[in-house]
Amino acid sequence: MKKALSITTLFLFALLLQAQTPNEKFVKAMEKALSGIDTLKTAEQWLATSNNFERIAQKETKEWLPHYYVAFCQTMAFNLSQDKSMYELFAKRADDFIAKADALNPENSEIYVLKSMISGLYIRINPVVNGQKYSPIASLQLEKAKSLDPENPRVYMQEGVTLLFTPPQWGGDKVKAKATLETAAAKFEAFKSVTNIYPNWGKKTNDRFLEMANK
Amino acid sequence: MRRNGCGNLQPQTHPAQRMNKIYLLPAITTLRFDFPINKRWAKAGILVFFFLFYTALFAQKTTIQGRVLDKSKKPLVGANIFLLDTYDGATSDAEGNFQFDTEESGTQVLMVKYLGYDSVSQQVSLQGGVFDFNPVLRESFNELKIVVITAGSFEASDERKVTVLKPLDIVTTASAGGDTYAALKTLPGAQVSTGDQEGLFVRGGSGTEAQTFIDGMLVRNPFTASTPDYAARGRFSPFLFKGTIFSTGGYSAQYGQGMSSALILDSQDLPERSAGTIAVSCVGLGFGQQKLWKDKGRAVGGSINYTNLGPYFSLVKQIPDFTHKPEYIGTEGFFRQKTGQIGLLKFYGYFNTGRVGFNVKAPNDSIFGFEVKNANAYTNLSWVGFLNEEWKLNLGSSFSQDRNDIATSYNTGILNPDTFNIQNSLTQVRAVATRFFGRLTTLHFGGEYQYATDDFENQRGFGSDLRDHYGAVFAESDLYITTKLVARLGLRGEHSSLLDQARLSPRVSLAYKLADASQVSFAWGHFYQKGDSLLRWQGQFDGAVPGFQKAEHYILNYQYIKDDRTVRLEGFYKKYEDLVTTRGTLANNGKGYAEGLELFYRDKKTLRGVDYWVSYSWLDTKRQFQWYPSEAQPTFAANHVASLVAKKFFPKIRTSIGMAYNYATGRPYYNPDDSVEFLTERTPAYNNLSINASYLTMVRKAFTVFVVGVTNVLNQEQIFGYRYSPDGTMRTAITPAAQQFFFVGAFFSWGTDRRQEVLDNQN
Numbered sequence: 021m022k023k024a025l026s027i028t029t030l031f032l033f034a035l036l037l038q039a040q041t042p043n044e045k046f047v048k049a050m051e052k053a054l055s056g057i058d059t060l061k062t063a064e065q066w067l068a069t070s071n072n073f074e075r076i077a078q079k080e081t082k083e084w085l086p087h088y089y090v091a092f093c094q095t096m097a098f099n100l101s102q103d104k105s106m107y108e109l110f111a112k113r114a115d116d117f118i119a120k121a122d123a124l125n126p127e128n129s130e131i132y133v134l135k136s137m138i139s140g141l142y143i144r145i146n147p148v149v150n151g152q153k154y155s156p157i158a159s160l161q162l163e164k165a166k167s168l169d170p171e172n173p174r175v176y177m178q179e180g181v182t183l184l185f186t187p188p189q190w191g192g193d194k195v196k197a198k199a200t201l202e203t204a205a206a207k208f209e210a211f212k213s214v215t216n217i218y219p220n221w222g223k224k225t226n227d228r229f230l231e232m233a234n235k
Numbered sequence: 236m237r238r239n240g241c242g243n244l245q246p247q248t249h250p251a252q253r254m255n256k257i258y259l260l261p262a263i264t265t266l267r268f269d270f271p272i273n274k275r276w277a278k279a280g281i282l283v284f285f286f287l288f289y290t291a292l293f294a295q296k297t298t299i300q301g302r303v304l305d306k307s308k309k310p311l312v313g314a315n316i317f318l319l320d321t322y323d324g325a326t327s328d329a330e331g332n333f334q335f336d337t338e339e340s341g342t343q344v345l346m347v348k349y350l351g352y353d354s355v356s357q358q359v360s361l362q363g364g365v366f367d368f369n370p371v372l373r374e375s376f377n378e379l380k381i382v383v384i385t386a387g388s389f390e391a392s393d394e395r396k397v398t399v400l401k402p403l404d405i406v407t408t409a410s411a412g413g414d415t416y417a418a419l420k421t422l423p424g425a426q427v428s429t430g431d432q433e434g435l436f437v438r439g440g441s442g443t444e445a446q447t448f449i450d451g452m453l454v455r456n457p458f459t460a461s462t463p464d465y466a467a468r469g470r471f472s473p474f475l476f477k478g479t480i481f482s483t484g485g486y487s488a489q490y491g492q493g494m495s496s497a498l499i500l501d502s503q504d505l506p507e508r509s510a511g512t513i514a515v516s517c518v519g520l521g522f523g524q525q526k527l528w529k530d531k532g533r534a535v536g537g538s539i540n541y542t543n544l545g546p547y548f549s550l551v552k553q554i555p556d557f558t559h560k561p562e563y564i565g566t567e568g569f570f571r572q573k574t575g576q577i578g579l580l581k582f583y584g585y586f587n588t589g590r591v592g593f594n595v596k597a598p599n600d601s602i603f604g605f606e607v608k609n610a611n612a613y614t615n616l617s618w619v620g621f622l623n624e625e626w627k628l629n630l631g632s633s634f635s636q637d638r639n640d641i642a643t644s645y646n647t648g649i650l651n652p653d654t655f656n657i658q659n660s661l662t663q664v665r666a667v668a669t670r671f672f673g674r675l676t677t678l679h680f681g682g683e684y685q686y687a688t689d690d691f692e693n694q695r696g697f698g699s700d701l702r703d704h705y706g707a708v709f710a711e712s713d714l715y716i717t718t719k720l721v722a723r724l725g726l727r728g729e730h731s732s733l734l735d736q737a738r739l740s741p742r743v744s745l746a747y748k749l750a751d752a753s754q755v756s757f758a759w760g761h762f763y764q765k766g767d768s769l770l771r772w773q774g775q776f777d778g779a780v781p782g783f784q785k786a787e788h789y790i791l792n793y794q795y796i797k798d799d800r801t802v803r804l805e806g807f808y809k810k811y812e813d814l815v816t817t818r819g820t821l822a823n824n825g826k827g828y829a830e831g832l833e834l835f836y837r838d839k840k841t842l843r844g845v846d847y848w849v850s851y852s853w854l855d856t857k858r859q860f861q862w863y864p865s866e867a868q869p870t871f872a873a874n875h876v877a878s879l880v881a882k883k884f885f886p887k888i889r890t891s892i893g894m895a896y897n898y899a900t901g902r903p904y905y906n907p908d909d910s911v912e913f914l915t916e917r918t919p920a921y922n923n924l925s926i927n928a929s930y931l932t933m934v935r936k937a938f939t940v941f942v943v944g945v946t947n948v949l950n951q952e953q954i955f956g957y958r959y960s961p962d963g964t965m966r967t968a969i970t971p972a973a974q975q976f977f978f979v980g981a982f983f984s985w986g987t988d989r990r991q992e993v994l995d996n997q998n
Contacts, residue, residue: 079320
């Protein structure tokens with residue numbers, strides 16, 4: 021009896037440790053995939069990084085973060101790619117992954133910021149067809165992101181960028197853009213990431229946009 | 236190329252079981268040192284030891300390496316190669332090479348994913364050492380790489396990517412004034428100078444040879460009330476349609492009864508959101524409202540439009556003396572409802588009444604008077620849905636009725652004033668089933684039934700009442716032999732009770748993709764058509780009803796579309812047989828031919844911000860039909876037709892400027908003088924420069940577009956033909972009611988930002 025108990029204890033311990041270890045492994049894998057993400061310069065690099073996150077995502081089907089980062093990498097690849105024929109594929113894939121992230125972690129401000137950015141990608145693919153549909157969707161998604169977390173600096177960055185690059189007759193406004201980007205900069209200063217694998221990008225990019233708005 | 240022993244790669248499903256216990260290893264290692272070893276634990280220790288030994292035996296490191304290639308042996312850079320359900324994997328480099336290590340062992344699934352290609356997975360057995368893996372990936376379905384049949388057809392669609400036009404191009408063409416038919420006249424194959432008759436005159440065909448279809452169903456009266464020598468506009472707003480296919484020949488076996496051309500219109504699905512519109516212009520007022528339910532599964536909408544050219548005509552002098560200035564009042568409504576996840580039910584209804592009357596001076600100073608009152612109703616009810624992944628069903632029914640009360644007056648002393656009452660209706664049902672085979676190949680088959688009435692009577696007691704039961708069955712397959720080669724094989728059988736005749740029309744199209752951007756296509760087919768309103772007069776003759784008229788088309792097309800540049804070249808030959816003639820008796824004694832070459836070039840790239848297209852058509856045609864005594868080039872055919880349409884948006888002033896220049900050589904006209912050979916004289920060449928401008932802004936909360944437009948800016952004389960005095964000694968020119976037309980209007984919308992559409996279309 022005692023022997024059976026001890027073996028059971030042994031296995032319980034093993035199970036307990038087993039339950040923790042994969043999580044550590046997951047965090048480590050995420051940290052590894054995130055390392056050097058600030059230094060990526062080309063669409064190809066972003067896609068390779070996206071591959072890393074996708075491998076994690078296909079194993080950790082209950083974790084929203086790897087799915088979120090795949091969508092983010094696809095968005096960045098879209099922004100840097102010169103190959104227009106790939107735009108739709110990037111946007112579609114970003115959309116698929118952010119939808120999964122949203123299903124795993126509903127009502128998250130970061131996810132809504134990215135959703136809004138992805139709606140913007142659709143507009144860029146084909147303004148004639150998608151503009152009318154996605155412009156209001158993009159702004160609604162951003163509003164929602166703001167209501168979910170008014171302290172999220174990326175909300176203000178995305179809002180500022182939209183103001184900065186929209187032609188004045190459609191509501192673009194350089195002065196407002198500057199003010200919004202400044203708000204974003206302040207929120208970036210104050211922003212404390214929940215964990216070191218939580219979304220924490222955009223500070224430097226925001227500074228660059230702010231420079232452009234100052235010109 | 237390196238290959239491993241596993242041979243061919245087969246995409247496989249994900250096996251349910253996963254061997255994945257290696258991560259126990261560190262946990263148990265920890266246990267071994269953290270717990271004091273006593274007797275009781277020793278046995279456990281032995282267990283652990285065996286377990287460790289077991290795992291260690293299989294925990295050898297395996298290096299997986301290889302190269303990812305596509306079917307043409309081109310390396311794929313950026314492919315994701317990984318072991319399913321693990322973190323282990325790598326991305327292929329510029330040469331397609333990859334390498335990674337794994338401590339997994341035993342049966343595993345290797346997977347390769349690459350954007351735009353089908354994923355490949357393979358079950359493998361890992362036992363340490365080096366494992367070679369050289370997957371070959373197949374490109375996924377991509378509309379841009381698939382050949383489509385383009386011979387004879389111009390498509391404007393937002394849904395399909397590779398189209399020559401977008402629906403908004405039709406609305407914004409400067410010479411069109413928002414009329415679909417006028418916009419299509421700027422495309423090759425259509426006559427542009429037929430301002431004296433409504434309809435599309437395509438490739439030597441008369442206006443009645445071009446049919447309009449909405450959601451697959453024939454529209455019998457697509458134009459507002461017809462008046463002699465002045466063209467009528469299309470009834471339906473271009474905003475009603477999400478897709479337009481203008482076929483100048485060789486069209487699908489799903490459609491019939493047009494010897495020259497088919498205009499295939501696909502009505503809008505559910506709108507994006509609720510919206511309201513108000514239109515104010517120099518010719519009328521309009522108001523519209525649509526509502527989309529919150530669940531986005533249902534929408535209703537309606538509009539009312541009033542048009543009166545009276546005020547405009549009192550400002551801008553018109554050549555005819557109007558006894559009743561053109562006046563129309565129209566209403567329309569729609570209802571659209573999603574049925575389940577995969578079906579859509581649509582209803583559209585339209586009712587319009589109009590009145591116009593004028594006096595024209597005849598050459599001998601006598602007066603020809605004409606007045607028409609028209610009432611038209613049109614309804615269309617359709618359902619489309621998928622039964623499952625392989626079957627799609629389209630069902631439709633439509634009813635329309637049209638009534639014209641016409642009064643004419645002459646004071647020539649030869650002809651007496653008369654009144655006519657012309658009424659027609661069309662009731663139809665249609666069903667088409669589509670079966671999908673794989674990703675591309677389809678089979679459509681179905682049938683339609685139409686009941687047509689045509690009643691005619693005049694004051695002098697002459698009348699006719701025709702009834703026709705027309706039925707058709709058809710089958711057509713788009714057979715993809717490869718993604719680069721498609722054959723469309725169609726067959727249509729038709730029967731008319733009035734003509735008491737049946738006909739079978741075979742139709743074949745082929746298209747072959749030469750390279751990513753270019754392709755050739757060919758089309759051939761038989762096209763039959765009833766004699767239309769001519770049959771109304773059969774009572775005047777011997778009562779015999781002539782049979783189907785026939786046209787046979789041969790079309791060869793080359794198309795190149797890349798980077799906002801489109802080139803289309805098309806050559807055709809068309810042979811007419813059994814055209815209805817009216818000399819002595821109604822009979823199928825006519826014949827004819829048409830041949831030509833056409834060019835279309837569209838460019839949004841070369842000139843910054845300017846989108847323009849050029850079209851040119853050369854046409855050689857002769858026919859004997861109706862009252863023609865011999866074969867001749869018909870009055871509606873010009874040999875050379877060309878158009879230039881251009882648009883540019885000026886963001887700083889939020890204004891879009893458009894222009895269109897239409898040119899056609901002279902058309903034959905009839906001179907009753909016997910010494911002149913039949914239809915050998917030509918009118919002067921036709922020139923028309925139109926410009927329009929739209930200014931986009933906000934008025935309170937309404938998105939607003941202000942539009943101004945002028946046709947025939949250069950005030951060039953346009954002559955469509957001549958009216959001769961009864962003795963043939965005097966004539967007057969047939970011209971537009973005014974040489975120029977000025978348009979000023981404002982469109983306000985709430986909910987839907989039409990400004991964005993206008994803007995985006997300029998880019």
